[in-house]
Amino acid sequence: MKLFAQIKNFANDESGAVTVDWVVLTAAVVGLGFAVLTAAQSGMNTLAGSISTEVGGITPDAGDS
Numbered sequence: 001m002k003l004f005a006q007i008k009n010f011a012n013d014e015s016g017a018v019t020v021d022w023v024v025l026t027a028a029v030v031g032l033g034f035a036v037l038t039a040a041q042s043g044m045n046t047l048a049g050s051i052s053t054e055v056g057g058i059t060p061d062a063g064d065s
């Protein structure tokens with residue numbers, strides 16, 4: 001009878017299912033983070049290029065003395 005009780009307890013145990021839920025949820029959050037970074041990357045590159053162009057066009061002042 002003890003074997004049947006152990007099998008019944010094993011079948012009713014849901015702790016593994018909760019772990020799988022957390023793994024799937026964590027993977028979704030990480031994937032969403034990568035998607036956001038990829039989408040924002042082109043905008044950041046454009047902004048960095050614009051700043052580089054503006055700063056590169058500035059000539060140092062030789063001084064007024």
